[in-house]
Amino acid sequence: MTNNHTDVIRWEQDADGVVTVTIDDPGQPTNTMTDSMAVALRLIVERLEDEKDRITGVVVTSGKDTFFAGGDLNKLMNAGPADSAEIAAGLDHFKESFRRLETLGRPVVAAINGTALGGGFEVALATHHRIALDKKGSLLGLPEVTLGVLPGAGGVTRVVRMLGVTPAILNVVGQGQRMNPSKALKVGIVDEVVATADEMLARAKAWIAENPDAAQPWDRKGYRIPGGAPSSPALAAHLPAVPANVRKQLKGAPMPAPIAVVATAVEGAQVDIDTAFAIETRYCTNLICGQVSANMIKALFFDLNAVNKGQTRPTDYPERRAEKVAVLGAGMMGAAIAYVAALSGAEVVLRDITMDAAERGKDYSRRLLDASVAKGRIDEVKRDAVLGRILATDNIADVKDADLVVEAVFEDVELKKKVLAEVAANVGNDDVLLASNTSALPIGEMASAVDRPDNVIGLHFFSPVDKMPLVEVVVGESTSDEALARALDFVKQIRKTPIVVKDVYGFYANRVIAKFVDEALSLVAEGMHPASAEQAALQAGFPAGALTLFDEINMKTIAKIRAGFIADAKSRGIPFVPSASYPLVDRMLEEFDRPGRLEGRGFYEYDGPAGKRLGLWPRIAEDYHRPFVDIPFDDAKERMLVAAAIEAYQCYDEGVITTVAEANIGSIMGIGFPAWTGGALQYINQYNGGLAGFVARADQLRERYGDRFVVAGSLRASAARGERLL
Numbered sequence: 001m002t003n004n005h006t007d008v009i010r011w012e013q014d015a016d017g018v019v020t021v022t023i024d025d026p027g028q029p030t031n032t033m034t035d036s037m038a039v040a041l042r043l044i045v046e047r048l049e050d051e052k053d054r055i056t057g058v059v060v061t062s063g064k065d066t067f068f069a070g071g072d073l074n075k076l077m078n079a080g081p082a083d084s085a086e087i088a089a090g091l092d093h094f095k096e097s098f099r100r101l102e103t104l105g106r107p108v109v110a111a112i113n114g115t116a117l118g119g120g121f122e123v124a125l126a127t128h129h130r131i132a133l134d135k136k137g138s139l140l141g142l143p144e145v146t147l148g149v150l151p152g153a154g155g156v157t158r159v160v161r162m163l164g165v166t167p168a169i170l171n172v173v174g175q176g177q178r179m180n181p182s183k184a185l186k187v188g189i190v191d192e193v194v195a196t197a198d199e200m201l202a203r204a205k206a207w208i209a210e211n212p213d214a215a216q217p218w219d220r221k222g223y224r225i226p227g228g229a230p231s232s233p234a235l236a237a238h239l240p241a242v243p244a245n246v247r248k249q250l251k252g253a254p255m256p257a258p259i260a261v262v263a264t265a266v267e268g269a270q271v272d273i274d275t276a277f278a279i280e281t282r283y284c285t286n287l288i289c290g291q292v293s294a295n296m297i298k299a300l301f302f303d304l305n306a307v308n309k310g311q312t313r314p315t316d317y318p319e320r321r322a323e324k325v326a327v328l329g330a331g332m333m334g335a336a337i338a339y340v341a342a343l344s345g346a347e348v349v350l351r352d353i354t355m356d357a358a359e360r361g362k363d364y365s366r367r368l369l370d371a372s373v374a375k376g377r378i379d380e381v382k383r384d385a386v387l388g389r390i391l392a393t394d395n396i397a398d399v400k401d402a403d404l405v406v407e408a409v410f411e412d413v414e415l416k417k418k419v420l421a422e423v424a425a426n427v428g429n430d431d432v433l434l435a436s437n438t439s440a441l442p443i444g445e446m447a448s449a450v451d452r453p454d455n456v457i458g459l460h461f462f463s464p465v466d467k468m469p470l471v472e473v474v475v476g477e478s479t480s481d482e483a484l485a486r487a488l489d490f491v492k493q494i495r496k497t498p499i500v501v502k503d504v505y506g507f508y509a510n511r512v513i514a515k516f517v518d519e520a521l522s523l524v525a526e527g528m529h530p531a532s533a534e535q536a537a538l539q540a541g542f543p544a545g546a547l548t549l550f551d552e553i554n555m556k557t558i559a560k561i562r563a564g565f566i567a568d569a570k571s572r573g574i575p576f577v578p579s580a581s582y583p584l585v586d587r588m589l590e591e592f593d594r595p596g597r598l599e600g601r602g603f604y605e606y607d608g609p610a611g612k613r614l615g616l617w618p619r620i621a622e623d624y625h626r627p628f629v630d631i632p633f634d635d636a637k638e639r640m641l642v643a644a645a646i647e648a649y650q651c652y653d654e655g656v657i658t659t660v661a662e663a664n665i666g667s668i669m670g671i672g673f674p675a676w677t678g679g680a681l682q683y684i685n686q687y688n689g690g691l692a693g694f695v696a697r698a699d700q701l702r703e704r705y706g707d708r709f710v711v712a713g714s715l716r717a718s719a720a721r722g723e724r725l726l
Contacts (some may be wrong), residue, residue, distance in 0.1 A: 024063025057208030068120025148293030152284030164227030295678030330361025520546030527629030541674025648680030
């Protein structure tokens with residue numbers, strides 16, 4: 001037969017009859033499930049079947065640095081309902097190839113030499129034994145659910161039969177965990193972990209010699225699914241807790257993939273494997289051809305990759321590492337910034353006005369590192385090395401020769417100017433990059449305090465810094481391109497995702513989140529029960545209700561930010577449209593003295609300052625709930641989404657943020673805009689009817705609820721031309 005598969009998959013047979021098939025698509029930087037890969041896999045399987053009598057076993061490995069990256073996400077993102085038959089046929093084609101491989105009648109081993117995720121790991125699952133190389137950065141697993149789909153090339157079906165229904169859902173396919181090889185071994189989705197590539201291949205061939213009659217467990221007589229089928233009393237007793245847990249996690253958000261994973265696993269466990277494959281294909285096809293998966297793939301893969309690859313970084317400057325970082329202010333934000341900087345390998349000076357304050361800041365890192373040691377994520381040697389890179393001090397002279405300074409003092413522009421001027425006078429380095437961690441204050445004004453305003457930039461971290469992935473990089477009027485490049489390099493160094501924003505009040509994320517929370521609280525002020533308003537936010541897909549968020553941020557801070565927005569609008573000569581939430585917030589502060597969780601009293605009751613949330617404060621419902629007020633629940637959900645999306649577009653239109661990708665990623669990672677939408681601007685794109693449909697809905701909400709839903713003229717014009725936001 002012809003061997004035209006050799007362009008994508010190489011065949012090599014040794015003297016013992018073991019065939020090593022090396023997947024190495026020359027047209028792709030990584031191996032993915034392209035159409036050419038589908039053809040090559042089928043041809044290689046057919047050749048293995050034809051030459052089976054001369055073969056003692058098969059090793060499947062990769063010629064890339066990674067093993068196999070998974071599906072063709074561009075194709076998946078663009079699939080719609082009309083493509084259902086083609087998508088289903090493609091899934092079934094891969095399933096058939098994998099099934100023929102695992103029923104070849106010869107032992108088949110996967111030698112996993114690097115990352116294998118999604119469809120790439122489904123290749124490995126179709127073998128009888130999986131050996132993973134313990135390679136730094138290597139990740140294994142089936143993360144499809146995090147992109148709005150499910151493992152559709154046999155992944156759900158095989159993992160259920162390997163581990164059992166409940167472990168498969170909770171530990172592998174239900175949340176899409178990405179695991180290092182050691183964790184994958186512990187979970188049970190790989191069989192061995194080895195230290196070197198040579199050992200990996202040697203062990204693969206040895207296992208073949210030791211297991212000439214290898215077969216999948218589910219193809220052996222008498223096989224039973226671990227833990228039992230759903231009909232068995234043992235599993236039936238606790239199985240209802242699994243979908244209940246999924247529903248609890250989703251909080252009513254329109255995320256179909258986790259629910260489809262549970263259905264695929266449970267239904268597939270009750271039938272033979274071929275029927276289970278058909279069930280898996282049906283559910284996966286429906287997800288792929290739906291809008292939610294398109295939104296999530298666009299945002300969480302394509303947009304995120306574009307942002308992380310530095311699409312807005314000036315190209316004329318070499319990449320630089322920050323070797324010595326001075327953090328000024330050892331409070332919650334400064335302490336956490338010091339931690340992530342030290343974790344990246346930088347020497348850190350954590351300076352505060354007293355040694356006690358500085359040491360308390362360093363203790364933040366100590367607590368996090370001790371917790372990592374306790375969980376086995378790092379050893380004591382690494383913990384001590386990171387702590388050793390943090391110098392807690394009250395002496396400004398210790399900042400000398402720092403190449404990056406991050407100011408993280410109280411949100412007062414005069415104080416920040418004073419601190420920056422002091423450090424600039426003591427650092428002894430004209431090339432130092434001076435950054436302010438501010439959530440709203442003007443970088444341009446701070447830059448006026450130093451001799452080199454071109455070296456001043458904003459780095460707006462989100463709390464808690466060690467967990468939140470986003471950083472707003474704020475470019476002032478005088479900020480140089482080189483300073484921007486260096487700031488982006490530092491954000492990359494600490495493994496955060498940057499978005500570049502213009503120096504305007506509130507920047508981007510705070511402007512957008514303000515519209516969400518104002519709209520949610522306006523619902524309460526207009527008469528909706530506060531519990532219903534919270535539920536509307538959760539069912540829209542926000543990670544928390546707005547009243548919860550108000551309490552966490554603290555209403556004193558919110559009132560101050562609101563005053564800033566009003567002053568900013570006045571200074572720019574533009575109208576400021578008030579929200580019904582403002583009088584309610586003022587009353588909470590002035591009449592009730594309930595500013596939030598930090599002081600143990602807000603919209604919710606707490607068991608003490610900064611304590612556990614106990615329940616909504618009854619007075620809010622007593623004073624504001626008016627059952628006769630008709631606010632449709634769909635309106636309640638969409639008011640939050642539409643208001644935030646309108647503000648995101650306004651920022652994009654004004655040049656506050658310059659790319660759609662950054663606007664989407666910034667909204668998801670910075671303010672928790674629902675991931676199912678693909679981000680604030682993608683929400684506009686994907687609205688039923690496109691931009692025109694979104695504009696029509698905004699007009700309807702404006703007519704019902706006021707001018708907060710006024711659409712920019714440029715968006716209306718784009719809608720009329722049938723355009724998309726690209």
